[in-house]
Amino acid sequence: MERALVVGVDGSDSSLRALDWAVDEALRRGCELHIVHGSSWEWYEGHEPSFAINRTSVRTYADHIAAQAVERAQNRTSAVKVVGQVLPADPAAALIHESREASAVIVGNRGRSELTGLLLGSVSLVVAAQAECPVIVVRGEERNLTGGFRRVAVAVDTAKDAAPALEFAFRAAQRRDAAVHAVHAWRCPAHDLPDYPRAEDATDMHRDLAEAELAQALRGQLRVHSDLTVHREVVEGRPRTALLDAAKSADLLVVGARRRKGHVGMQLGPVNHAVLHHAACPVAVVPHS
Template identity: 55%
Template sequence: METSMVVGVDGSDSSLEAVDWAVDEAARRGLPLRLVYASRWERYEGGRPSFSTDRPAEELMAEHIIASCAERARLRNPEVKVSGEVMADDAVSALLREGPEAGVLITGSRGRSELAGLLLGSVSLTVAARAECPVIVVRGSEQNRRGAFGRVVVGVGDSAKGSDAVGFALSEAEARGCALEAVRAWRCPAHEHVDHPLLADDAARVHEEQASAELTDALREAVREHPRVDVHRRPVEGSAHKVLVEKSAGADLIVVGALRRHGHFGLQLGRVAHTLLHHSECPVAVVPQRG
């Protein structure tokens, strides 16, 4: 089966932004685009008289949304192969079921049924936390979404557990023809704080050098596979979630890993990924890592 990019749509402004972003992404990667609308409209069919030939309004709306999103995608780039399907299921289950066959799942940041004040919709959060393939939540300003900065950022944590995220980020940077900024946050532990400024500077320098070495280790093999990508290593002092939110302001895409624990079915997101999904100023890619 041909790998495709799958976009969850529901007719909201956020999902239309996700469609536009996904079309551009599919064009860069030379992949087909599959649009999925999920709704449990069939549960209401029993309320209609058995002799009625009318179709449920929700079913008709679903078909209209898929058709209009497909037309929008084709108008944006006629070269991208686009297909669509309406699924009689809840959105999370439908998208998670697509995961094993998809190259990536893409969602907007908030659906049409979500409260306007929410930072992130429940569907996007749950899919990002549980999918078996990379998930990209399209959010942020228009200039970030359209790639105005020419930069992909990847948060590098434990080098032994972050290789998938690093590889995905390098592939994204290569497809876009842009630079990759690899960021490793570091902090001096509280027990190492000392009163003398020279000793404090020495302690900070040790931790910064260690973070730099960890960046080099995490990137070494993946960089060999993408020699054309201009990679910038950035050890930065601070909490990882705060550092990466700040970096997202000048990025087209930010990439982080999320550990998947076998047999664990709850939300599997660390603090960094969770914070970015709620506060990033650019699209966020969450890449699963088995542990």
């Protein structure tokens, strides 16, 4: 049986949308759903000073959020086993910890305390960058959230790095009886120079290389999933633009993550940031390794 899905809840509208999406995903996968509420105030119970926190009321409130989420999930379907738990940790830390044993972690795109101007909550961004399994950020319009397009879009960078994201995307499409939309963006370096004559032969060469790269990346999944409809798209331009366009008519956008370790911790690339903040549909971030 597939490992459980984990979904983070905090009582916000965004987390409740993520919860509903997670219930439907667990039903498609035939797996358990673990609902996690990270109660950051509880972390202080074992530390001094206590800041005069009313620990009983904090625990009662946290239990209420988790119980309400479990009830909502069970009302949505009785076919999924649902487990709720409150963890005495920062919400992001709690979800990252749970990601070690999960098939995927699901989060909303905003939290209760996020500033109005933020497009993506800090917890969601940290989890997407550091979780040890794929992370799905639930965002987008109603039709994108309810499978109205029957299409899973997937970003293909290089054939060498694309395998995990492609495997995730093809399996997601199979569960949804959906088509796969594989997108590969390419650039002709000469076109970036001012007043450079746009020779057709140079453009054709770069387009042919892009099509070959996409074909090579898809080869393995096409053998395994020969029954799926696959749309291939090679686009001259910026990857973020191509992916945001593809997301408009998708139920899920899948991107790979080359998580870089630096002096400020784990980082996602600029394309990942762009789709996590602006995509019109849920976004799955799948680690390369």
